[in-house]
Amino acid sequence: MVLGGVPAGGFQNWKSGEGWQDWRAERGRAMTPTELTAHRARIEKMRAEREAEQAQRHAEAARLAAEIWREAGDASGHPYLERKGIKPHSARRIDAERLAELGGHVALSGPLLVVPLRGADGAMRGLQFIDREGGKRFLPGTAKAGAYHGIGGKPVDILGIAEGFATGASVHEATGWPVAVALDAGNLRAVAEGLRLKYPALRLVVCGDNDQSGTGQRAAHEAAQAVGGAVAIPSNAGADWNDAHAARGLEAVRAEIETSMMNPASATSITTSPISAARSAGNADWPAPKPLPDDLPPVAPFDFDLLPPSLEPWARDIAERIQCPGDYIGATVIAALGAVLGRKIGIRPQERTDWTEIPNQWALIIGRPGVLKSPAIEATLAPLRRLAARAVEMHKVESEAYERDAVVARLRAEAGEKAARRKLDKDPAADVSADLAGQEPEAPTLKRYIVNDTSAASLGELHRQNPNGLLVHRDEMVSLLKSLDRDDNASERGFYLTGWNGDSSYTFDRIGRGMNLTIPAVCLSMLGSTQPGRIAEYIRAAVRGGAGDDGLIQRFGLLVWPDVSADWRDADRWPDSEARQSANAVFERLDGLDPKAAGAQQDDGDALPYLRFDADALAEFRQWRQPFERSQRAGELHPALESHFAKYRKLVPSLALICHLADAQAGPVGMPALLRALAWAEYLASHAKRAYASVLVPDVAGAKTVIERIRKGDLPGTLAARDVYRKGWGGLVEPERVHDALRLLVDHDYLAIKTLDTGGRVATVYEINPRALAA
Numbered sequence: 137m138v139l140g141g142v143p144a145g146g147f148q149n150w151k152s153g154e155g156w157q158d159w160r161a162e163r164g165r166a167m168t169p170t171e172l173t174a175h176r177a178r179i180e181k182m183r184a185e186r187e188a189e190q191a192q193r194h195a196e197a198a199r200l201a202a203e204i205w206r207e208a209g210d211a212s213g214h215p216y217l218e219r220k221g222i223k224p225h226s227a228r229r230i231d232a233e234r235l236a237e238l239g240g241h242v243a244l245s246g247p248l249l250v251v252p253l254r255g256a257d258g259a260m261r262g263l264q265f266i267d268r269e270g271g272k273r274f275l276p277g278t279a280k281a282g283a284y285h286g287i288g289g290k291p292v293d294i295l296g297i298a299e300g301f302a303t304g305a306s307v308h309e310a311t312g313w314p315v316a317v318a319l320d321a322g323n324l325r326a327v328a329e330g331l332r333l334k335y336p337a338l339r340l341v342v343c344g345d346n347d348q349s350g351t352g353q354r355a356a357h358e359a360a361q362a363v364g365g366a367v368a369i370p371s372n373a374g375a376d377w378n379d380a381h382a383a384r385g386l387e388a389v390r391a392e393i394e395t396s397m398m399n400p401a402s403a404t405s406i407t408t409s410p411i412s413a414a415r416s417a418g419n420a421d422w423p424a425p426k427p428l429p430d431d432l433p434p435v436a437p438f439d440f441d442l443l444p445p446s447l448e449p450w451a452r453d454i455a456e457r458i459q460c461p462g463d464y465i466g467a468t469v470i471a472a473l474g475a476v477l478g479r480k481i482g483i484r485p486q487e488r489t490d491w492t493e494i495p496n497q498w499a500l501i502i503g504r505p506g507v508l509k510s511p512a513i514e515a516t517l518a519p520l521r522r523l524a525a526r527a528v529e530m531h532k533v534e535s536e537a538y539e540r541d542a543v544v545a546r547l548r549a550e551a552g553e554k555a556a557r558r559k560l561d562k563d564p565a566a567d568v569s570a571d572l573a574g575q576e577p578e579a580p581t582l583k584r585y586i587v588n589d590t591s592a593a594s595l596g597e598l599h600r601q602n603p604n605g606l607l608v609h610r611d612e613m614v615s616l617l618k619s620l621d622r623d624d625n626a627s628e629r630g631f632y633l634t635g636w637n638g639d640s641s642y643t644f645d646r647i648g649r650g651m652n653l654t655i656p657a658v659c660l661s662m663l664g665s666t667q668p669g670r671i672a673e674y675i676r677a678a679v680r681g682g683a684g685d686d687g688l689i690q691r692f693g694l695l696v697w698p699d700v701s702a703d704w705r706d707a708d709r710w711p712d713s714e715a716r717q718s719a720n721a722v723f724e725r726l727d728g729l730d731p732k733a734a735g736a737q738q739d740d741g742d743a744l745p746y747l748r749f750d751a752d753a754l755a756e757f758r759q760w761r762q763p764f765e766r767s768q769r770a771g772e773l774h775p776a777l778e779s780h781f782a783k784y785r786k787l788v789p790s791l792a793l794i795c796h797l798a799d800a801q802a803g804p805v806g807m808p809a810l811l812r813a814l815a816w817a818e819y820l821a822s823h824a825k826r827a828y829a830s831v832l833v834p835d836v837a838g839a840k841t842v843i844e845r846i847r848k849g850d851l852p853g854t855l856a857a858r859d860v861y862r863k864g865w866g867g868l869v870e871p872e873r874v875h876d877a878l879r880l881l882v883d884h885d886y887l888a889i890k891t892l893d894t895g896g897r898v899a900t901v902y903e904i905n906p907r908a909l910a911a
Contacts, residue, residue, distance in 0.1 A: 244271055296311065344369050428840060450719040471694055472516065483790060490739070498662040519724075531580055586609050607662075838876065
């Protein structure tokens, strides 16, 4: 939308319904009161429309959940229950194939445990599915906030609240209490508050997990404090109550819960809000400040089920031994597979058209220094480097043979020349073409898979020798991107932009290197890493009109920026050799892929073989694409994020092709591969939103710095932007960033805009909400 000629809008996490953020493109001046009023009115209208849309999605999920629940059967004997040593407790069971037939598509397989989620009113909200190994997925559209799974009937005097299903089952079986299962730590408080309203006199006990990171403990204490409840945490670090059940038995769990509850440190009570306590007559006319959003939007955690089954054990093994996020392994695996396939084969996502996508991928791994990005990438590239080492050995053998053949060819040429001279001496008109027809052997070409530090021209020459494509691996990717931003590297930038497509030609015309050096189809895969500050800075500059505003950064579909767990353990063991051999076999098979054996078609005059979707997968792809294309045309996304998501037209079908072939499948690409690709897209979308938060969300960190300085007394009660950026606190040295931070504080009622008539220009100042001082 546009307010007074200034683009503005808002966005939020539509899954959770939380985290609404305002956005305004203008920089350098504050909004006038009229603009601010219009902006807020339009934002409220958009919020209402989105809430209505979200309510519709929740209603559809609840309807489908009820249908699946009716179809599900007895869960007795489910492998997950047996492994955890617990009873079903009203959970049911359904096969993944039947679930997909009913329209409940989740990235799980085999027999699934079905756990219903209900609100405090008892209405079905959605479902959680758990596979035999404990992998968990919610039914898409489930309204999870405040919903829970009840175990053990109606409470009389006490009610337990736990995180996961197995934990809640163990608490119930040990104590006999009814238990509400919140299904994750982030939902504990919402569930507790809903139950407190429903049961105002009931004793609530939050049975939290003892996480190494402290997340479970903090969430449990916050939930208990909000409702005046008690907390019970198992004594063993890194354990939940089901772990305690498995290790020591139900009686020990019961005793420890009761002991933990008696500990005064665990008891909590409802406390008065600091803001409420600080109210005074002078503050009564000011609104209470609203909580500032998080600095970074939440991201979906990586699930190893996103990877083809033949590679999952190997990827898990690497992540466990290195103790790094699985996201780093997963993105690198897919990028490496896409590089090996290159232009061997493509996919046509429609039934009849010649729209073709190539499986090359661009991956960017983001993490602060020391989180083991580089070791994770190197370990995951081992199968590809193994192919490269084998190619070097083969090239060495071929080169030795070539040297021998070249000597023989030279001797034959000399002999032929002498014979021709003798014939011509006798007969000047003699035909000596046969004597001079010696054939020069062709010099062998080293097959390359990976390149690191090379110019675009050199990369182009290597590509000419390796027409299937190359993987460009840069340890610090932003350095390369910034070099391509320079005006003198415009042609190199164009080469990389072309290489993302995988099927467009490029011609180098360089004096000294030859004219008209054409690559019929440039196919580049990209893989690299960078740090959060560097990528945020680069994206901010790129999408605000800098040299990078041409979609280069948006081509990194495999962009991952995970949360790094504080948990760590010393995994000093040998690699899983069987899993490693399986991974090597996958890469070798794809390296030698015969498209015809894979069932590929090939049109007359077209050099690229291709696969299409089978009927079921095609229908599912169309079902995904319709709302996707509408969202791309709705104008509701920031242009930078819209451009990024537009590249999912290539990402989704190419990921499906990679998963299909990695699973050694032949013929049309089927539903399992497509569902895995769609799960990838959903996961990656959350990481993209985090990466673009530097431009989509005003400067939250800067706003928090300003509030901190206000509370320390470092700023006057009425302040101007220059009072902040002249101090240089927390990097707030640019007027643009300061204005972003101050606008965010205005929108959240920490500040109010005032204008002063100075006799010349009207000055904009900010008045501090007295209630913000006490928060």
